[in-house]
Amino acid sequence: MAASSNSPAVPGQGAVATAPFYPNGNPALPLNPPGVRNTDSAVPLHRSAPVVHDYNCEGPAAGKLAFRWIYGSNVAAKNRDPRVQVVQYNEDTYVLRQNVCVHWEAPFTYLLFGNGGALLIDTGATANARYYPLRETVDAIIARWADARGRKRVPLTIALTSGEDIAQNQGLGQFAGRADTTFVPRPLEVMKQHYGLGKSWPAGLGTIDLGGRVIRVVPTPGTHKDGVSFYDPYCDLLFTGDFFYPGKIQIGNDRDFVASLERVKAFMADNPVRWILGGHIEMMFAPGRYYPRFATYKPYERVLEMEPELVDEVLRYAREIEGKTMMMLRGDFALYNGVSPDQRTQVWPADLPKLFPPHPF
Amino acid sequence: MDRRTFLAAQAAATMAGSLAGGAKAAAAASRPAPVDFKTSAPAKGSFPDRWICGSESCMDNTDPPVHVHWYDPHTAILRQNKAYSYEAPFAPLYFGNDRVLLLDEGFTQLRNDWDLRGVVDQCIAQWCARNGRDPASLELLVAFSHLHDDHFAATNQFADRPRTRYMGLTHEEMVGFWGMTNFPEERVTLDLGGRDILIWGSPGHVISEFAYYDTYTQILYTGDMFYRGRCYISFWDHWFASMQRLIDFCDTHPVSHVMGCHVEISKDGQDYPYGLTWQPDEAPVQMTVEQLRHAFEFAKTITKPGIYFTGTVFLCNQTRSTTTIDQNPYRYG
Numbered sequence: 001m002a003a004s005s006n007s008p009a010v011p012g013q014g015a016v017a018t019a020p021f022y023p024n025g026n027p028a029l030p031l032n033p034p035g036v037r038n039t040d041s042a043v044p045l046h047r048s049a050p051v052v053h054d055y056n057c058e059g060p061a062a063g064k065l066a067f068r069w070i071y072g073s074n075v076a077a078k079n080r081d082p083r084v085q086v087v088q089y090n091e092d093t094y095v096l097r098q099n100v101c102v103h104w105e106a107p108f109t110y111l112l113f114g115n116g117g118a119l120l121i122d123t124g125a126t127a128n129a130r131y132y133p134l135r136e137t138v139d140a141i142i143a144r145w146a147d148a149r150g151r152k153r154v155p156l157t158i159a160l161t162s163g164e165d166i167a168q169n170q171g172l173g174q175f176a177g178r179a180d181t182t183f184v185p186r187p188l189e190v191m192k193q194h195y196g197l198g199k200s201w202p203a204g205l206g207t208i209d210l211g212g213r214v215i216r217v218v219p220t221p222g223t224h225k226d227g228v229s230f231y232d233p234y235c236d237l238l239f240t241g242d243f244f245y246p247g248k249i250q251i252g253n254d255r256d257f258v259a260s261l262e263r264v265k266a267f268m269a270d271n272p273v274r275w276i277l278g279g280h281i282e283m284m285f286a287p288g289r290y291y292p293r294f295a296t297y298k299p300y301e302r303v304l305e306m307e308p309e310l311v312d313e314v315l316r317y318a319r320e321i322e323g324k325t326m327m328m329l330r331g332d333f334a335l336y337n338g339v340s341p342d343q344r345t346q347v348w349p350a351d352l353p354k355l356f357p358p359h360p361f
Numbered sequence: 362m363d364r365r366t367f368l369a370a371q372a373a374a375t376m377a378g379s380l381a382g383g384a385k386a387a388a389a390a391s392r393p394a395p396v397d398f399k400t401s402a403p404a405k406g407s408f409p410d411r412w413i414c415g416s417e418s419c420m421d422n423t424d425p426p427v428h429v430h431w432y433d434p435h436t437a438i439l440r441q442n443k444a445y446s447y448e449a450p451f452a453p454l455y456f457g458n459d460r461v462l463l464l465d466e467g468f469t470q471l472r473n474d475w476d477l478r479g480v481v482d483q484c485i486a487q488w489c490a491r492n493g494r495d496p497a498s499l500e501l502l503v504a505f506s507h508l509h510d511d512h513f514a515a516t517n518q519f520a521d522r523p524r525t526r527y528m529g530l531t532h533e534e535m536v537g538f539w540g541m542t543n544f545p546e547e548r549v550t551l552d553l554g555g556r557d558i559l560i561w562g563s564p565g566h567v568i569s570e571f572a573y574y575d576t577y578t579q580i581l582y583t584g585d586m587f588y589r590g591r592c593y594i595s596f597w598d599h600w601f602a603s604m605q606r607l608i609d610f611c612d613t614h615p616v617s618h619v620m621g622c623h624v625e626i627s628k629d630g631q632d633y634p635y636g637l638t639w640q641p642d643e644a645p646v647q648m649t650v651e652q653l654r655h656a657f658e659f660a661k662t663i664t665k666p667g668i669y670f671t672g673t674v675f676l677c678n679q680t681r682s683t684t685t686i687d688q689n690p691y692r693y694g
Contacts, residue, residue, distance in 0.1 A: 076445070101418070126417075296638060340687050340689075361468055361470055
């Protein structure tokens with residue numbers, strides 16, 4: 001992977017534990033790396049034409065998840081965090097999180113921009129805009145971005161990692177009637193046609209062209225029969241929804257789940273992935289520990305981003321439980337195959353340290 | 362109490378101590394006659410049609426932190442708000458002429474998060490105002506149904522409250538608090554001042570649990586070993602024996618209601634899974650003796666671990682503590 005920036009590696013943000021840590025920058029790296037050109041200059045006072053952004057880069061575009069996520073509060077009724085937390089990954093990539101005290105699923109929603117429009121991946125777990133003003137937030141980000149880029153119109157595409165997942169599709173209605181907006185249709189059959197995958201599903205790749213930034217659509221049924229993942233070749237991010245995320249993965253069909261992981265692994269051999277970003281966080285940063293369903297206070301959450309190597313681990317254990325009705329606990333995720341979402345196991349993985357996070361109440 | 366009233370209270374207490382006996386006698390004479398809890402039993406009381414039961418969005422919950430319901434003028438039942446803790450336990454507050462008994466202290470520890478002590482003090486002040494008493498004359502007993510943290514989290518809020526005794530957090534201290542020497546069979550009588558509470562052991566959900574029977578309302582408070590929801594039975598033999606004790610008690614004593622600590626089930630028998638923060642169609646907390654008897658008869662047929670629905674409660678025989686009957690709705694073939 002090309003070093004994309006001179007910024008220090010931050011522990012827990014994709015840094016390998018044994019890698020050297022440069023809190024003040026790595027002096028060995030070039031002072032003017034090529035990735036600089038992917039950020040548009042703020043210097044010009046008046047622009048004569050819209051900015052045409054350069055989405056070509058070697059390696060992943062510079063970007064960082066530098067902030068911790070809102071994580072609810074001990075007394076949910078007293079929570080005063082934003083209802084939608086917005087974190088800019090880079091100028092053209094935003095990560096939005098729903099407040100845990102509005103909905104315990106606290107899904108992540110992603111907003112990507114290209115020269116020809118924007119893509120919203122997923123829409124959150126709450127329909128009521130008073131509780132969860134997703135549209136208002138997205139509109140405001142788009143308006144600011146459009147202003148900065150000198151663009152009059154920014155067509156928006158709304159795609160879901162699964163059309164049937166009620167933890168990700170509830171905000172859809174807020175965008176009803178929105179001008180210049182394309183909705184990837186539901187359910188599965190029409191969605192396949194839309195992506196041009198009618199014949200090949202679940203093989204093949206769809207595309208969403210944002211203008212210089214072509215998002216790939218990778219069919220990943222397994223937790224949902226209409227599951228897809230999205231690959232952004234600009235930032236080298238793979239958005240997997242609840243097909244793969246640091247949490248309690250509820251397998252809908254184990255054969256599909258394994259087959260999709262194999263396809264993702266093959267895809268990643270040709271397409272570099274910096275991080276895999278899922279739709280939720282349920283694991284704690286203590287390995288093998290997770291929050292139960294409906295938790296509204298998650299102070300020890302694991303970070304969102306997953307190393308691409310984790311796909312090998314999940315594939316290995318998914319194969320192991322294929323055809324078995326059971327739960328499998330691992331350090332960064334848990335697999336649930338045909339069991340209750342509240343299932344627990346008394347089998348502790350031998351290779352994991354047993355840490356006991358404090359119990360806040 | 363701010364600093365000024367604190368100092369004033371100290372001064373008043375000193376003054377009162379140094380007054381002549383005549384003044385004390387006058388004060389005693391002005392004290393109203395004690396409430397008669399014996400001849401008026403059972404108390405006429407009622408449960409609310411609807412308890413606070415959470416909200417779609419927790420941070421938009423506008424219900425009070427504690428729902429206080431006066432079952433009768435001498436009995437308050439408290440419920441924690443689901444947006445303050447999903448466990449939302451119910452806690453009775455029994456008033457006698459000399460003492461007040463609080464059973465259960467919720468699932469939130471700190472007073473700044475959830476002011477249980479303030480709510481209890483307010484209830485005591487209301488009762489005293491109605492009955493012409495001085496709150497300082499009443500002793501408060503802070504106890505709990507069983508040794509789980511969703512039932513005792515707020516106990517330390519009472520550490521600096523005058524005239525208050527509270528139960529310790531070990532089996533030894535709990536049994537000792539009620540002066541028992543033969544747990545769980547021994548039944549002790551706690552006199553709140555004309556109002557007797559009968560207490561005996563009720564292990565099964567946990568080892569350290571009591572059943573509480575109030576002779577005035579005739580409510581049998583069964584904690585978490587029997588409640589409208591998932592009775593997580595950790596130790597079947599202990600639980601079965603405890604149920605037998607409850608049935609035997611109902612054979613010999615009038616019981617108006619059987620009441621547990623939680624509600625985890627809807628009116629039409631739908632299971633509200635563990636941790637849910639919105640239960641818009643909750644079943645009532647109170648149950649009948651018939652429902653208790655029926656559940657016991659049902660339990661006699663259970664021979665294996667598993668989750669069984671009696672029509673009133675779920676009996677979760679040795680299933681791991683938060684396992685529910687929920688399925689993954691997105692399974693496909």
